[in-house]
Amino acid sequence: MYTHSCSNCAMSDLCLPLGLSKQEVQKLEEIVQTTAVKHVGDKIVRQGDKFDKLYAIKSGMCKAYRFDESGVEYVQSFHLPGEIFGLDAIYAKHYGFSVEALDTTVLCELDYRQLQNLCSEIPALQHQLFNLLSRDLYSSHVNPIEHFDQSAEQKLAGFVHNLLTRFQARGHNSLEMQLPMSRRDIANHLGLAPETISRLLKRFQNNEVLAIDNRIVSVLDVGKLQSLVHCHALEARITRRQVSKAG
Amino acid sequence: MYTHSCSNCAMSDLCLPLGLSKQEVQKLEEIVQTTAVKHVGDKIVRQGDKFDKLYAIKSGMCKAYRFDESGVEYVQSFHLPGEIFGLDAIYAKHYGFSVEALDTTVLCELDYRQLQNLCSEIPALQHQLFNLLSRDLYSSHVNPIEHFDQSAEQKLAGFVHNLLTRFQARGHNSLEMQLPMSRRDIANHLGLAPETISRLLKRFQNNEVLAIDNRIVSVLDVGKLQSLVHCHALEARITRRQVSKAG
DNA sequence: GGCGGTTATTGATGCAAGTCAAATAGGCCT
DNA sequence: AGGCCTATTTGACTTGCATCAATAACCGCC
Numbered sequence: 001m002y003t004h005s006c007s008n009c010a011m012s013d014l015c016l017p018l019g020l021s022k023q024e025v026q027k028l029e030e031i032v033q034t035t036a037v038k039h040v041g042d043k044i045v046r047q048g049d050k051f052d053k054l055y056a057i058k059s060g061m062c063k064a065y066r067f068d069e070s071g072v073e074y075v076q077s078f079h080l081p082g083e084i085f086g087l088d089a090i091y092a093k094h095y096g097f098s099v100e101a102l103d104t105t106v107l108c109e110l111d112y113r114q115l116q117n118l119c120s121e122i123p124a125l126q127h128q129l130f131n132l133l134s135r136d137l138y139s140s141h142v143n144p145i146e147h148f149d150q151s152a153e154q155k156l157a158g159f160v161h162n163l164l165t166r167f168q169a170r171g172h173n174s175l176e177m178q179l180p181m182s183r184r185d186i187a188n189h190l191g192l193a194p195e196t197i198s199r200l201l202k203r204f205q206n207n208e209v210l211a212i213d214n215r216i217v218s219v220l221d222v223g224k225l226q227s228l229v230h231c232h233a234l235e236a237r238i239t240r241r242q243v244s245k246a247g
Numbered sequence: 248m249y250t251h252s253c254s255n256c257a258m259s260d261l262c263l264p265l266g267l268s269k270q271e272v273q274k275l276e277e278i279v280q281t282t283a284v285k286h287v288g289d290k291i292v293r294q295g296d297k298f299d300k301l302y303a304i305k306s307g308m309c310k311a312y313r314f315d316e317s318g319v320e321y322v323q324s325f326h327l328p329g330e331i332f333g334l335d336a337i338y339a340k341h342y343g344f345s346v347e348a349l350d351t352t353v354l355c356e357l358d359y360r361q362l363q364n365l366c367s368e369i370p371a372l373q374h375q376l377f378n379l380l381s382r383d384l385y386s387s388h389v390n391p392i393e394h395f396d397q398s399a400e401q402k403l404a405g406f407v408h409n410l411l412t413r414f415q416a417r418g419h420n421s422l423e424m425q426l427p428m429s430r431r432d433i434a435n436h437l438g439l440a441p442e443t444i445s446r447l448l449k450r451f452q453n454n455e456v457l458a459i460d461n462r463i464v465s466v467l468d469v470g471k472l473q474s475l476v477h478c479h480a481l482e483a484r485i486t487r488r489q490v491s492k493a494g
Numbered sequence: 495g496g497c498g499g500t501t502a503t504t505g506a507t508g509c510a511a512g513t514c515a516a517a518t519a520g521g522c523c524t
Numbered sequence: 525a526g527g528c529c530t531a532t533t534t535g536a537c538t539t540g541c542a543t544c545a546a547t548a549a550c551c552g553c554c
Binding site for chain 3: 151152192193195196199214
C-alpha cells in the first residue's frame with residue numbers, strides 16, 4: 001500500500017480529479033491509496049461490512065452482487081476502470097453489495113471521512129463528487145428501467161452495446177472485448193436464464209452481429225447491434241407503455 | 248412564491264435540514280422557495296429542460312416518467328412528501344424525466360448553484376446531500392434489481408408494501424392508502440400489463456390481503472403481504488439466481 | 495341525472511422465455 | 525496426456541403473463 005499519483009493516472013478524467021487544479025489533485029493524492037493487486041475471485045468488499053472507503057478501479061474488472069433476505073443472489077453491476085463503487089453505502093453505513101475481481105485488478109482506496117473533509121475545502125471536488133453520484137443515479141434510473149420489460153434480445157443487445165461504449169470511452173479502440181464474467185453472471189444480471197443467453201448469443205452470431213469465441217466477443221456490426229436494442233419496442237409494449245403523440 | 252420556513256416543516260427530518268443547527272437551517276431557508284400549489288396533471292419539470300433546481304415535496308404526490316428514444320413511456324417512480332427529485336439531473340445538466348402532480352401538491356424549490364455554494368459553507372449540509380444521493384442510489388440498486396425477475400405477484404406485493412412503509416414513515420398511521428395513480432401507471436412502473444394488475448389486485452382481495460375500493464387500498468394483513476414479496480423466490484429463480492450456501 | 499369519454503375489469507388465446515435434462519467443451523491440476 | 529469439475533450449449537416441453545376483445549364501472553360536465 002503506497003501513496004498513488006492521480007496526476008499520472010490514465011483514468012483521471014473519468015474519476016474524481018476531473019475539474020481539479022494541479023494543486024488540488026495533489027491534495028487529493030494525499031488521501032488516495034492503491035491496493036495490492038487483486039486476482040480472479042478476490043473479494044474487495046463484503047456485503048454487510050462497515051462502510052469506510054470508496055474504491056476506484058485503476059485497471060481490471062469487478063462484479064457487484066448481493067444476496068437478498070431469502071438468500072437469492074443478484075448481480076448488480078460490472079465495473080470498469082475509472083468507475084467508483086461504494087457510493088451507495090454512504091447513507092446505509094454498511095456495504096449493501098459484495099464486490100469481487102473478475103480479472104487481475106488494481107484499485108484506489110479513498111477514506112470517505114477524509115474525502116468529505118477535502119470536499120469542504122475544495123469546491124471543485126465537492127462538485128465532482130456530486131456529479132459522479134448524480135451520474136450513477138441517472139444511469140441506474142435509465143438503464144434498468146429500459147431493461148425492465150424489454151425482450152431478452154433487447155436486454156442482451158443493450159448489455160453488449162453498453163459494455164462496448166464503456167470500453168471505448170476508456171480508450172479501447174477495437175470491437176473485440178474480453179468479457180471475464182460467466183454466462184450465468186450475465187444471465188443473472190439481466191434477469192434471464194443462462195440458457196437464454198446461450199441461445200441469443202448464437203442467434204447474434206447467425207445474424208452476423210457478433211462473433212464469439214468463448215468469452216471473447218467481437219462486434220461485427222455496431223449498427224445492427226444498436227437497432228436490436230430499440231427496434232422490438234415498437235411491436236409489443238405499446239399498450240402497456242404508451243407511445244408519445246406530441247411531447 | 249415566497250420564502251418558506253423549513254423550521255416548521257413536518258418533513259424536515261426526511262429532507263435537507265436533517266442534522267443542521269438552527270442557524271444553518273435559517274441559512275438554508277434563505278435559498279428555499281415554495282411553489283404555487285400544483286393540481287392533478289400539472290407538470291413540474293419536463294424531460295429535456297435545462298436543469299437548475301431541485302424539488303422537495305411538501306405535500307401531495309408526483310410521478311416521474313420519461314420517453315425513450317423510441318417514444319415509449321416509462322414510469323420511473325412515485326414521489327411522496329419529504330422526497331427530493333432532480334438529483335439525477337445534476338450531472339446531465341438537463342432533466343431526464345418529466346414530473347407531474349398526481350394530486351394537489353406543494354413543493355419547495357432549491358436553486359442548485361446556491362445550494363452547492365451553501366454546501367461548501369456548511370459541512371453538515373454537504374453531508375446530508377451526499378446522504379440523500381447515496382440513499383437514492385442504494386434504493387435504486389436494491390429495489391428494481393429485486394423486482395427484476397420476480398413474478399408479477401411479487402412485484403405488485405412489493406410495490407404496495409413499499410408504499411405502505413413510506414406512508415408510515417411519514418406519520419400516516421393507518422393501513423388505508425389512497426393511490427392517486429392509474430392502474431396503467433402502476434403497470435408501466437412495474438413492467439406489467441394493466442390487466443395483470445387488475446387480476447392480481449382481485450387475487451389479493453380474494454386472499455384477504457388487501458381490500459380495494461377503486462383507488463383506495465387497505466392492507467388487511469401486513470404479514471401475508473410481506474410474505475408475498477419474498478416467498479415465491481424459493482421455488483423458481485433458483486437455477487438462475489443461485490442461493491447462498493455459506494455467506 | 496343522463497351522456498360521452500376514459501379507466502378498470504374479465505375472459506379467451508398465444509408466445510417468449512423459463513425449466514428440465516442431457517450432451518459437449520474448457521480449464522486446471524497432477 | 526488424462527481426469528475431474530465446472531461452464532456452456534442444445535433440445536424438448538411447460539407456463540406465466542401479454543395480447544386481443546369486449547363489457548362494466550367511474551368521472552366530469554352540461
